[in-house]
Amino acid sequence: MPTLSGSSWVNQFPNSSSPDDLTEPFRANAKNFLAALNTAGASVSISSTLRPAKRAFLMHYSYKIAKSGLDPSAAPAMAGVDINWVHTGANGKPDITASRKAANDMVSGYGIVYAPALTSRHTEGKAIDMDISWSGELTIAKADGKSVTIKSSPRTGANTDLQTVGASYGVHKLATDPPHWSSDGH
């Protein structure tokens, strides 16, 4: 029996900030890069790793129904997400107003203000968002074991020398989003 859409869905399929929830081989690559950062004395704060595809599906279609005029009955199904987007009135017929309100409750619960993507490197377990910083020089090992000393600025993940080190581990920077690193830079 499908569960009607509404705010009760918001806490299901929570996001993760653990590298353990990434998918291989990116999981091992990211962990190796994190270990190198830790050994080098950099400060790392991870915000996000895996964002479940089921959560992305709920966010994407709740926004489409609430804000973009999608007919609730036109939302596709997803295996493992037994949701009914179509609310009915006392007469048993679809109630579009109630359906949009329930979808909007989900949008508010998720804190959505911009159109959510349906798929991403995060939903694939191939991305990690993290803030990196250090003071002074950073001497860090690349994947081949050779150390490099980074003297350049900024002393954050935006540093291109650090991004070269990350790339040696298969952890690539996405330029448009300061915290975002992934398997291919997307």
Place this chain on the structure above:
Amino acid sequence: MKLMLLIPLTLFLAFCGGARSTDTRSMDYSARIGTAVQSGGHVCFSINNAKLSPKSVVSLVTPSNPQSVAEAEIIGHSATGCPGIRNETPPQSGYELKLVQGTIQDFMPVIAVSGGADQFTSAASTVTAHLGTDAANASFRSCTSSDGVHLTVWRAKPLQSTRLWHQYYYMGQDLEPTCTEKDTR
């Protein structure tokens, strides 16, 4: 002989004028423009300026369509600032605001400009601002990248004029990207 002196002098003055113009163009707006977000009944404000006083007026520009301007005043300093402003060099100062006129949408980062709403003009759902003689019709824009929002202020038309100010705000959600390279570089 006079002509020989006049030409270099003219070139020198032209250079000085050009240099002054360039200096104005590269004026740093980061102490005057910041980011604000409303959530849970609170409005946070982050900016590269630690010297703003309580009761100071801040105008809040919603840069997505339809654009609008609300007015707020500073309640006091906040230790954390807005959560999506992260790892900035130098770190930004945090304040808490109280809305005094108009509204802003929950969770939507808005562009916060020191000073009152009288520096803004709204027409056809578009807001422009007089930010000084060199930015008499400044405009506002927001766009999304993969995980966050790029907020920008432009000297004149967005993407077609000099970008005066830029701030990335991390949303922590997968978004459908809408930004161009001019927004994010």
